[in-house]
Amino acid sequence: MKTGVMPVGHLNIEQVRQILVMATTPPPLRGARPWRFQCTPGAIELYADIDEGPERREQLLSCGVALLNLRLAIKAHGSHPDVRLLPTAGRPDLLAVVRPRGHEPVSPVDRRLAEAIPVRRGNRSPFTAAAVPPEVQRELRRAAEIERSWLATVEPEQIPLLREIMDRAVPENGDRTDFDVQPDRLLVVVGSLHDTNLALLQAGQAMQRVLLTATASGLSSALWSAVMAQPGPRRELRQLLGGGLWPQVMLRLGHGAPVAPYTPVRLEDVVTSDEHPFSAGLR
CATH class of the missing domain: 3.40.109.10 (NADH Oxidase)
Structure with missing residues (x-):
């Protein structure tokens, strides 16, 4: 196993890098990022060290946020994300295996959501009284x-x-x-x-x-x-x-005032690659 990004399926290394940047954009609900990604020849795997204490719920929610971004990023690159959640009871730290499958045009809704990933911000400023339609x-x-x-x-x-x-x-x-x-x-x-x-x-x-x-x-x-x-x-x-x-x-x-952008995470800190993935048998 090594640190870094590798091609996954039909996606080249630069496409995978762009996808992982989008997947790692959101900060966790609280504290350190609980998730990490592993690139394999055929899939991107989502792992997490999940506590059994009161922080477990927030950690899993944060991992779900990253997973949704990963799915949308793969769609934005013209591929279908084939997702398996919690694929094996023997590895509770393996939360999802996502395989890019085939080529398909991105829908207008998915493109709209993918474009919103880098600009979404939490906003703690007071909101105006303007109603949400x-x-x-x-x-x-x-x-x-x-x-x-x-x-x-x-x-x-x-x-x-x-x-x-x-x-x-x-x-x-x-x-x-x-x-x-x-x-x-x-x-x-x-x-x-x-x-x-x-x-x-x-x-x-x-x-x-x-x-x-x-x-x-x-x-x-x-x-x-x-x-x-x-x-x-x-x-x-x-x-x-x-x-x-x-x-x-x-x-x-x-409706609130503009807020500052996030500090992006370094992919080297949360992404590894493996030529012999654990998920190889999860076809």
Whole structure:
């Protein structure tokens, strides 16, 4: 095994490099990047060192974000990403194997989302009171559903109870003054029917598809997951949303001031290559 980028399938080394730059663009929800990629002759493999503690959920969500970007980047290069999630129980650190298959034109929607990857930014500035149009809200909900997750909207009458839940979550998770909630702002929660590793990977992809859809529609976004880190407040939020979904992350969407760009990650720090991949038998 060695550090670096190599050709994968019919994609040349420069195409793979561009794809991995897009895949590694998003920062993790919190702390160090939990993911790493491995190039093999036929696939790009996504690995992660996942804790079994309270940070596991955020780590898997962050890996899902990177995976969605990887899929969109492969599509933007005219190929179909054949994805296998959690392909073997014997390697829990292997989250996904993605094989570029064939040649196909990129759809307008996928191109639009891929173009949004380098410009999407988290925005903690105050948002204006300008409303998010209903048709855009429908598009955001559809984006989550495509990734087998759901987008629940926090209604204005739920805001007072939500503030109480957030206040109880803050002491162990830091200050939330930069994530104020207002009845006239769009506040949504990405949720899943289950709380397994697979569901969290799907929810991470759903979160990123929602965020990229918002960016492509000219919206700013901020995310907050601290309330999900404690079992008590998370159960309360689940009940507030009707009790059917496991809440994974809360998003504030609207119109905010421009923000600074991300500092790109060095591919050498997160990408390895292997001529004899573990996934060789996963055909």
